[in-house]
Amino acid sequence: MKKMADELPIIAIMGGTGNQGYGLALRWAKAGYKIFLGSRDQKKAILSAEKINELVSPVFPVIGSDNGEAADLSNIAILAVPASAQVSVADEIRDKIKGKILIDVTVPLVPPKILRVQLPQNGSVVARLQGHLGDEIQVVSAFQNIAAHHLQDIDHEIDCDVLVCGNKKYAREEAIKLVTAAGMRGWHAGPIENSAAAEAMTSLLLYINRHYSLDGAGIRISGKKA
Template structure:
């Protein structure tokens, strides 16, 4: 932990969403590990971010090494790879916060809500990993379209759901570091809302021909 900031590992960090979040955290002074199935691709993605962001501390590795190095681990892989990726590094996640950005989209009908039977993708992941890992659901509704433009104001709030309040607080701090507003959205079972909203936002994008529809929480002070 440097300067009080936890080291972050972004599994799936070679993709648009993962690399965009990584870029914003690196720009905010976090040490970031880019994780990927292919260490070479992860290292290349990290080098690209480091070159684009002055002073950034970004490294790349395979998912296992990244998860071991990260104090908070962020999972940004497609839904089809969610559980396999997390379970493969389960031992490295013990005692840590795992931020699940997964959206249960089922192509080709990604504009239709298709939640897993009995709950959300985040709930299923928590059940698979066990109580030793604190799963927090967040960032599903943030479009990757403008993430790499660090000066762009992202017009979307972040719903943060998890059973551990302290873990939610840590993830809200990450949202703020990425120049977003994060809000406590209650226990992990409430993650169904953010997961389902993604398909709704995709439908809005398609209908109104925009790239990044988002949500705002209103009525709060400040």
């Protein structure tokens, strides 16, 4: 049975004014989720929220907020800021998301060579964030391989699966529900360290896009139940 909107978790998106966060907000608002769009500047978030409300006329209008308030009022927080700001923004909201799930979309691209995998020495930046925040916050990695412009094209079917990594099954399951709500297929892809594969995959997909002049190379998991 379809869940009533009131039972759906409240989502906060840190960096919700940016390319990836805005795209996710559009899709979840359309699917009936209550969204707080977070920003360092509440006025900027209000403008982005108004744009979404005009575009998709959601049952629950998206609310523009600062990152701290958005995190506080949410059940699930999304981290969608540049890799360089990943840890500082997570630290700013840390006290507001204790006991909650934090879905991190960060890819550690290092311009200008973004077609080359350049993970930090110890691997995944999302796993590193889980280590930094400790077990009181369940960090889940997702959406690294989904291009923002595809998310923002809301009626367009995205030809890419989503790898979902995290140490707790319940947290990955909540993230997979959000993947489904945004119109994609999500896969339990193991513990948080496995996020390194999704983070690295982005550069491969960008390379394939460039080499074959594609707009949105993606991955699909194949296989039949044994």
